[in-house]
Amino acid sequence: MAAIEMKHIIKKYGDGFPAVNDVSIDIADGEFVILVGPSGCGKSTLLRMIVGLEDITDGDMIINGQRVNEKAPRDRNLSMVFQNYALYPHLTVYENIAFPLRLSKTPDADIDKRVREASTLLELDDHLERKPANLSGGQRQRVAMGRAIVRQADAFLFDEPLSNLDAKLRGQMRTEISRLQRRLGITTVYVTHDQTEAMTLGDRVAVMKKGILQQIASPRELYEQPVNLFVAGFIGSPPMNFLPAEVRGDGKLQTPLGPIALTTDLQRQAVQGHDVLLMGVRPEAFEDAKLVDPDKRDKGDVFNAQVDVTEWLGNEQYAYIPFEASAEIRDQLRDLSRELDSDQLRTQLIIAIDSTSRIRAGRTADIWVDTRRMHLFDPKTGVNLTRDEQAGARLTAEVEEERREEMEEARNMPLGEAPDVQGSSSGDGSVGARDGAGSRSSGTQEAGSRRV
Amino acid sequence: MNTSRKGQVGWIIGAILIMFYALLPVAWILSLSFKAGDDINNQKFWPTNWSFENYDIVFSSDLFTTALRNSVGISLIATFISVVLAMLAAYAVARLEFPGKSLILGVALAITVFPIIAIATPLFNLWRTIGLYDTWLGLIIPYLSFSLPLSIYVLSAFFREIPWEMEQAAQVDGATAWQAFRKVIVPLAAPGVFTAAILTFFAIWNDFIFGITLTSSEAARPVPAALAFFSGASQFAQPTAPIAAASVVVTIPVIILVLAFQQKIVAGLTNGAVKG
CATH class of the missing domain: 3.40.50.300 (P-loop containing nucleotide triphosphate hydrolases)
Incomplete structure (x- = not known):
């Protein structure tokens, strides 16, 4: 501890x-x-x-x-699990796990008890007398974890x-x-x-x-509240879309998709003193305009665009919309994608639409965008101008409580019984990256508070 | 199919030729050692009567048995010290960055190409002055200096093969640097340690130059040098056959060593240490 x-x-x-x-x-x-x-x-x-x-x-x-x-x-x-496990090949699984205890001169009976506890926890009981060379990748990984947990680090x-x-x-x-x-x-x-x-x-x-x-x-x-372009682009899959946006006098932004109205006060403050901004919108902030409730529709903006490709995945659907950007913006977006270890070749919008949507590739369609969830970034420094510090801190503080409760629960749980890690995902459904992070389990809910 | 079989046959013939070439002198010495008395002049490869007479002569001679004791003692002690020192040095060479590292390696390499005979005379004079002449220690020291470089090279190659993570894992698990070295690195480098030990032992066991120049009596004279002073059953007989018998006796420990350590020199011990 x-x-x-x-x-x-x-x-x-x-x-x-x-x-x-x-x-x-x-x-x-x-x-x-x-x-x-x-x-x-x-x-x-x-x-x-x-x-x-x-x-x-x-x-x-x-x-x-x-x-x-x-x-x-x-x-x-401290105990550490290495990327390549770093098991000792000349020792059996048992001795590998016991190694830290042997070094600390723990009595043999105690060693035996703790190694067996760890091996039961990690389902390694059948493999204790084998050498690491004869184990599968997953088993080696578990041995490495066993070696880490056997000691009271x-x-x-x-x-x-x-x-x-x-x-x-x-x-x-x-x-x-x-x-x-x-x-x-x-x-x-x-x-x-x-x-x-x-x-x-x-x-x-x-x-x-x-x-x-x-x-x-x-x-x-x-x-939801990334501090800058890098964090916004790194977290989330598919990644956040970045579009160049020119500030117009009438409270709207001129984008390659058409004019988009500023809706929140934060956004209106953010455009002060800027001519050109980078607009960041998550894929799921878009929707097929036909499928949006009329009362919700007013909270965002609708634009018409030519859809290049659609990908239907059963539970959801992605549409790709190419757009033109100035050479300067293009270079900047390319630099960003290089920093993020990805290589985006073209400037395009990736949007997530309902799987029942009839939008098809090659046609034009009306797309609705939830402008409340739009972020604006300074194109030079990459700073998120629309970050809501308080909302962010609230999000983090909220889950700190949850973490405490879960740990309490988990500690009261008898050994060998797993907490419900496959529980339903909480939140409003707009949370998380779509490739699995979206179905975040209650057992692993994020928690903790901002301390930096 | 045809070509590969042809190739196989070629390999086998080649192997037989090489083995014949290499083993003929050994067989010859072996057969000589069994020829009693004047039988060595029988103009035949094999002895007319197989006899252990020469072995009796060899083992009844104090010259040989004390030399054998000297050889075994000196070789084992020098090998042990050499391998232990080489292990520590090789570990430093493989793992640590320190000024003069390349110099050490360079000097080590230079020593291996240095002609031994060139320092035999200076050593002879030096040893006589400081009283190391004709002692075990007087032989062990030069043996160490000539066997260390080779051992260091062999071992540092083995140490380099062992992933850094092994040691780091051991350190995180609570080992001191010394414990990590002894409990993780050395067992993993065991094949290398045995290889180095065997090579060192052979070099020392077979040495003649230091053996003959730095000794004068039975106090320290090793077998290869003692053989030169060998006389037969009588003062006047050529001691060819007893020398052959002595040579066979001297070769046996070497063969036993190779067979014993061969099983230890199993590469691939590090398999499974990291994801394979």
């Missing part, structure tokens, strides 16, 4: 390049925090600094109120633990990790580049880019 505080952590390598630049994060006792970002953003380096495998160039790393910058990994009492650190597994197993292990964390109630820091993992597992998610912390908040706050 431990709280981890990072204060202005800086990591510079020999050539002076800051891999991690002035990152401050407070992690509460029992919290599940995700470090996420595209490759090379410094998330793994930060994790390795927490555990002590990487020197800290500057700043304070405080675990349980004690500065640990100069402490060796073994004196920090102050915190768990995961370095992309699921990236070596296939998609199906990854889903299973994800719920497994989440269940385990809630059950044990141990502070956890988890590095991933997979945003589904980030959204589903984390109480709070720290988004990093090039060594700089962009935003740390609950997944829902990241999704």
Whole structure:
């Protein structure tokens, strides 16, 4: 049990390049925090600094109120699951799990009890006498986790633990990790580049880019109130749409789709002093105009556009609408997609429409857009001008309570019985990325409060 | 199909030729060692009467048995020290960045190409002055200096193969650097350690130059040097057959060692450490 505080952590390598630049994060006792970002953003380096495998160039790393910058990994009492598991090939599964206990000179009877507890929890009982070389990827992963939980560590650190597994197993292990964390109630820091993992597992998610912390908040706050263009584009799949918007005198924005009215006060404030903005709209803020309730229809705007391609997925439908943008905007969007590790070739709108919609490729259609959920970004700095700080903080604070309750529940749960992780998704249905994050389970609901 | 069979036959013939070429002298020595008395002049490859007479002579001679004891003792001690030192050095070379690392490797390589005979005379004088002449230690020290570079090279290659994560995992699990080295790295590098140990042991066991220049009595003289002082059953007989018998006796530990360690030198021990 431990709280981890990072204060202005800086990591510079020999050539002076800051891999991690002035990152401050407070992690509460029992919290599940995700470090996420595209490759090379410094998330793994930060994790390795927490555990002590990487020197800290500057700043304070405080675990349980004690500065640990100069402490060796073994004196920090943290346990870590490595990306490639790092099992000891010359030892059996049993001895692998027992390894930390043997080092701490635990009595044999105690070791046996705890190893068997861990192996039961992870369903490894049948494999205890086997060598890691003879195990499947998922089993090795579980052995690595067993080695981490067998010791009463102050915190768990995961370095992309699921990236070596296939998609199906990854889903299973994800719920497994989440269940385990809630059950044990141990502070956890988890590095991933997979945003589904980030959204589903984390109480709070720290988004990093090039060594700089962009935003740390609950997944829902990241999704609904991103601080800048990068976070907005990184969180959500399909990603947020970005459109150039010229500010007109009459309270409207001129976009490639046509004029769009500003609806909220925040939006009207945001356009002050700007000529051109980047408009960001989530795919699900659009809808086939024919299928929108008349009273709801007035809250947004309708435009007419030529649909290029549609994708019908059963429960939902995506439509692609290409648009023209100036060379400058195009370059900027391309830079952004490069930063996000994706390579978007054309400027197009991806919209999610109801699966019953009759909109087909090649035709023009009336599309409704919920302008209340539109964000405006400064095209130069990328700052979100329409971010509602209070609404964001509220979102994060709300779920901090939920986390507490869940941990209470999970702790009262007898061993071997899983909490209901497949529970119904709460919220208004507009939450979460569509590739699975949308069906976020109640057992892994985001929680935590903004502390940065 | 046809070509591959042809190729196979070619390989087998080649292998037989090479084995014949390599083993003929060994067989010859073996047969010589069983020829008693004047039988060595029988103009035949095999002895007319198989006899253990030469082995009796060899083992009844103090010269040989004390030399054998010296050889075994010196070789084992020098090998042990050499491998332990090489393990530590190779670990540093493989894992740590320190100034002068390339210099160390360069010097180590230079030592291996250095002609041994060139330092035999200076060592002889030096050892006599400081009293190491004709002692075990006097032989062990030069053996170490010549066997270490090879061991370091062999072992550092093995250490480099072991993923960093192994050690880091051990450290996070609560191991000191020394515990991580001893409980994780060394067991994983065991094939390398055995390889280095065998190579070192052979080099020392077979050494003649230091053996003959740095010793003068039975106190430290190893077998290869002792053989040169060998006399037969009588002062006047050519001791060819007893020497052959002694050679066979000396070869046996080497063969046993190879067979014993062969099973230990199993690569692929690191399989399963990381995702395969």
